[in-house]
Amino acid sequence: MIPFIRPRKYKDWSIKSKLLIMTGMLILCSVIVVSLLSYIQYTGDFEKRSADSVQQIMEQVSLNIDSYLDDLSRLSVAPYRNREVMAALEKNTEGSEIDTLIKTRTIESFLDEIMIIPRNDIINVFVLTDSIYASGKEQINLNTTVDYTNFDWYRSAYSTRESIFIPTHLQQIIKNPKRKVFSIVSQLRSTKDTERIIGVIKVDANYSGIESICNKVRMGEKGGLFIIDGNRNLIFSNFSEGNEQDFYSAILSHGVSNTKIKQGKESYLLNAVSIPRSNWTIVAINSVSELNKNASQTRNKAYLMALFSSLLAILVLIFFIKRFLNPLLDIVKLTKEINRGNLSITFPEHRNDEIGYLSSSFNKMILRIKDMFEQNTRLVGEVYEANFLQKEAQITALFNQIRPHFIFNTLNMISLLMQSGKQEKAVDHINKLSSLLRSMATWDTEITVGQEMNLLHAYLSIQKSRFEGRLMYSISIDESLFEYQIPSFLLQPAVENAVIHGCERKRGMTNITIRSKVEDDLLYFYIEDDGKGMDATILEKLRVKVEQLNVQDVDSRKSGTGIGLINVNKRIKMKYGVVYGLSIDSIPDRGTCVTITLPRFEATNNLSSIMES
Structure with a gap:
């Protein structure tokens, strides 16, 4: 007994079988x-064009037949061109x-002359x-006894001046008629009195x-x-088939119209055309x-060519798929070995194409897996801990940038403005305070330089009102940098330091300049103030703290807003590289300058002041 072999499901097929079968079917x-x-498109269009062409031919045939009937009608007015005939007809x-x-x-001689015309179709x-x-x-x-009236x-004919057409009928007014004809009949009127009808002329013709x-x-x-x-x-048919009557019956049943x-x-x-x-x-x-x-x-030829081309394409496809997939299938086998824990295998590197690159990368991957496997447990714990601490430090730095006492002072100032009737300025x-607080939601995203300048302008505008004439600021930024993407709150910590350490600790006027x-290939942002500055010892300590890359090592309770500068410096170096970052220069009693260095992408030398207050 032959054992029953269940066919394999599609999902269990090899990739080679799937590619061959699906691609072959797709091609075919x-x-x-x-x-x-x-x-189908060609035959449909061809049938339509053929029907249109036949319709045009039929219209021409209809026109020719109508012209032919018109020629017969002109015979009915021939007596008017002969005065003797008309005189004889009018004579009693x-x-x-x-x-x-x-x-x-006279009349029959004229009629005999008409019959001499070389037209075989005119009978009588x-x-x-x-x-x-x-x-x-x-x-x-x-048949002189017939009453033709x-x-x-x-x-x-007596009731109209138009020619009358008589369809197919047996010859009339003659004895023992045998021939079927069609006729043109027209009335004859007196040339002396056009209102008097003097007779009727009838022309019989066959269908030749x-x-x-x-x-x-x-x-x-x-x-x-x-x-x-x-x-x-x-009336007439030139149908070459023997079943002419069947077609005639089909025409009568379907009606004489353009159809199939x-x-x-x-x-x-x-195709049907009428002759009115x-x-x-x-x-x-x-x-x-x-x-x-x-x-x-x-x-049929196209089908044969399509079948031959498809078979040829499938044969070529089988050859190339087999050649291309064999190295991949070997890699799959080695991958299964790795899955079992065997990391001592290697793939032979003897090709210079993508497969060769894949094999080289595969071997390198195995070596890296070995190294990573040994360090994985230790690194996972360190990475999770570092990410947690980094996120916590970033959030702490962000909230330190907008200090609570600034918010309380701003709200008190808004309250005083409203009490003093300056509602518009309070609003x-x-x-502006709402914009600053809303921007805190984008601390981990990028914004444009233009958006950052708007936030700084809002912050400094509030501070300017708070210090009542003791703070002036100007923002001069290259216009081509407005769409340049930078991390959010990149300049704000330095501006806040300038306000706190420049204006709050100085009794006179303080000027802050952002340019x-x-x-x-470098882009520089400068935040300068003419405040009290700092001596060399304090400046060095601040520089050391700013260069620390581990924010969690800094005690924010003792560092003031310095943690904000550390955060900015770290974010720049992590995003753009260690050659970029933040630097601080200060001279006692003359002021401080914070310089932020970024890579230049799209910048021009057209510097202009965009905001000044």
């Missing part, structure tokens, strides 16, 4: 779908046999007045002229033309398979 389906859609010959004979000869011409006058290509026997066409026009149009081996009159009678019908397994396009003069409709039938014969052959200070300078 894409080519087939593109070919099929192209064929009652009681005179000689006059009657002369009248008959009749003039009906007080008698019947006729001429034809064949010998005819007139009772015919509908005769009455219609129409047949000649229609046979010039070929609708293919399976198509043809039908002409149907207003009574849905078949199905006969058996074949589809046919129908005769109330005829010309219907053209085209086989869709004949129209799309070349397109079908092209489609302005509230808004920038671009030099080579």
